[in-house]
Amino acid sequence: MRTSPMLEHLMEALRCLPGVGPKSAQRMAFHLLQRDRKGGLQLADALSKAMTEIGHCKECRTFTEEDVCNICNNPKRCENGLLCVVESPADIAALEATGQYSGRYFVLMGHLSPLDGIGPSDIGLDVLDFRLQRGDVTEVILATNPTVEGEATAHYIGELCREHGVSASRIAHGVPMGGELELVDGTTLSHSLLGRQKLS
Amino acid sequence: MRTSPMLEHLMEALRCLPGVGPKSAQRMAFHLLQRDRKGGLQLADALSKAMTEIGHCKECRTFTEEDVCNICNNPKRCENGLLCVVESPADIAALEATGQYSGRYFVLMGHLSPLDGIGPSDIGLDVLDFRLQRGDVTEVILATNPTVEGEATAHYIGELCREHGVSASRIAHGVPMGGELELVDGTTLSHSLLGRQKLS
Known part of the structure; x- marks a missing residue:
């Protein structure tokens, strides 16, 4: 009782x-009741507002409460003609945190997975097709996850880019910074050898 | 951005x-937005209701949205005249889960801590004093935590019980079940020796 x-x-x-x-x-319930009712x-x-009002950006499909998100709305972000394709909005946060990228994004909200019935239109490739037709994208950077499904999705989008005459590139796979070579798995190490870059 | x-x-x-x-x-925000808006x-x-409506039971000071909680309201729980004093409502949940205790509770919502300015009335000992006066409690079980503050609080309440002629007991300290003797700390082991019970 x-x-x-x-x-x-x-x-x-x-x-x-x-x-x-x-x-x-x-623990959470007792903490809030005992020490932080205002926070609760x-x-x-915040929860009820976010759950009812946040939808998807019409341009890039990321989460936003506006029609078009802040990044797609910023004219500076389309100057370089880059479009980075990612699987989830969390990937945008990770890429933005690097400060290295100043182009636009396209969020798939998943990856191709025929066995689960997830086809091209489920991950918004019809929207992407339309964007590539528009002609303001010069290069698509494929930043899907380095998993089997992610690679397959990247390959599929690469083909789509070729049809539209837009150049496509895949983010580099290799040894993560700060790691130790002996602890890196074989597949990653193979990729780091295949993707080696000339120093001189 | x-x-x-x-x-x-x-x-x-x-x-x-x-x-x-x-x-x-x-991770939580993306999970709710992507997969469980209804749950969000x-x-x-649940949060807004709990934060505004849950208060403290008049009898035992635990969290409840009623004036008097379900346990204090249950006449069966006062038949044995036992009153178990604990530091927090979470302790009630732990004791109830054992299924071993069928008496009532009293929740201090903390422990005596003179250095932090927490005196007897801050942990509801005035309310406890009143309950002991009423005469329906025959034994007080002191189940405060086995910490310095918890022990001091138990000692203080033990004195209070003596004043009212109510018997008081402290929960047993000793080797936890399923543990290994060599891994148990010295203080606990001393308590388990001092509190040994005759088998025959």
Whole structure:
């Protein structure tokens, strides 16, 4: 027998968050009730707003509450004619954090996976096709994940670019910075050899 | 430059949860937006209800949305005259999970800590004093944490019980079940020797 059905319900609801099991949910609920009710209310407000109002950008399909996101809306971001294709909005955050890239993005929200019934139109390749037709993209950078599905998706989009006469490139695979060579797996090491660059 | 201020705000708000840093907050926000908007809305609703409506039980000070919680309201729970004093509502959940205890609880919502300015009335000992006066408690089980503050608090409440002529007991300290003797710390081992029980 528990003391509060409402508290039980909150613990149950918290478990919709990834990585939160019964123990963490209990800790979170008690923490909010005991120490941060204001934070809890702000979270409730932010959640209900985000869940109802955030949709997808018409241009790049990333999450935004506007019709077109801040990046697609910025005229400076289309000057270099680059379009970076990624699998998820989290990848945009990672690439933006590098500060190395100043072009636009296109978010697939997944990858091709015929076995799961995910075809080209499910990952927005019809939208991408339309963008490539428009002619303001000079190079497509394929930054899908280095997994089997990611590689297949990159290959498919590469073909699409060739049809439109737009140059396509794939991000480099190789040994991660700061790692130790002996701990790197064989496939990665093969890629780092195949993709070696001339120093002189 | 980020694509959505509302999404940024959600990630910031998620960080009020204990153990959630920037990376986890991002993962949670994307997970809810991409895969579980309904769950996100239910969580928002559960949070706002819990934060505004859950207060403390008048009898035992645990969290509840009623005046008096389910446990204190249950006449069966006062038949044995036991009152278990714990530091937090989470301790009630742990004790209830054992299925061994059928008495009532009293939640201190902390422990005595003179250096932090937390005195007897801050942990509800005035309310406990009143309950002991009422005469329906025959034994107080002191289940505060086995820390310096928890022990001091247990000692203080033990004295209070003596004043009211109510018997008081402390939960047993000793070797945890399933552990290995060689890995148990010295203080715990001393307690397990001092608290040894006759078999025959």
